[in-house]
Amino acid sequence: xxKVAVLLGSTSDEEVMKGCxxxxxxxxxxxxxxxxSAHRTPDATAAFVKSAEENGYALIIAAAGMAAHLPGxxxxxxxxxxxxxxxxxxxxx
Numbered sequence: 001x002x003k004v005a006v007l008l009g010s011t012s013d014e015e016v017m018k019g020c021x022x023x024x025x026x027x028x029x030x031x032x033x034x035x036x037s038a039h040r041t042p043d044a045t046a047a048f049v050k051s052a053e054e055n056g057y058a059l060i061i062a063a064a065g066m067a068a069h070l071p072g073x074x075x076x077x078x079x080x081x082x083x084x085x086x087x088x089x090x091x092x093x
Contacts, residue, residue, distance in 0.1 A: 002058030004031040007045075007074060009064025011035055016087055017063050032057075038069040045070070049077040063087050 004024055008014060014033070024031045036045040052060060060078065063085035064070035071084025 005057045005060045006033045007062040009037050038073040049074045
């Protein structure tokens with residue numbers, strides 16, 4: 001089965017995205033969590049996303065608090081579907 005890549009802009013986003021990873025696990029969908037920033041590690045982010053499909057990923061879920069850039073940057077480097085999760089609102093924290 002293909003994997004899902006869950007990309008987070010920082011470790012501070014892990015708690016908010018726990019529900020996402022819990023559901024992936026519940027339904028038996030393999031997933032990997034990566035901390036990659038569109039701002040702090042743009043080259044590493046681009047490299048991971050560019051090679052995601054050849055590394056067995058079928059979907060990327062990208063979430064970054066206080067900025068909406070990570071999903072767009074991810075989508076710019078792949079033809080895989082990218083789901084962007086906005087975490088900027090304080091109501092989510």
